Amino acid sequence: MIGWALGFGFAAISIALAMNLWRLIKGPDMADRILALDTMTINAIGIIILGGIADGSGTSFEAAMLLALVGFVGTVAYAKFLLRGDIIE
Template sequence: MLEGALAFGFAGLGLALAMNLWRLVRGPGTADRILALDTMVINVIGVIVLAGIAGGSPAAFEAALLLAMVGFVGTVAYAKFLLRGDIIE
């Protein structure tokens, strides 16, 4: 039962990553690309968590937490650069 749920989760996240990659490459504007990159970070966090569940590794959850923090800071920096043209005031 757990293996089926993990396979479904990996397939769903893989499809979501493929669609985000398409938006990242074909996005009409910079804001669309930033949003696609942020969504890709969230999907990769989901993949890491699923891999941690499948492998029974507690280190994967810490890696997911670190990636969440770095992804948030990166998104804020991209958005600030897009709005003001400068990250550090």
């Protein structure tokens, strides 16, 4: 039963990643591209977590946590650059 759930999870997140990639390429302005990149980071975290559940390893959860931290800092930096034109004050 868990195999079916993991397969469905991988398929759903893969479809979401494809739609986010489309928004990243086609986005009408820079804010949409930043949101698409942030959502792609969240989807990548989901894939890492699902892979950790499938393998039964605990190290993937730490990798997902590190990716979440880096993704958050990156999104904040992109948004600050978009608003002010400068990251470091």
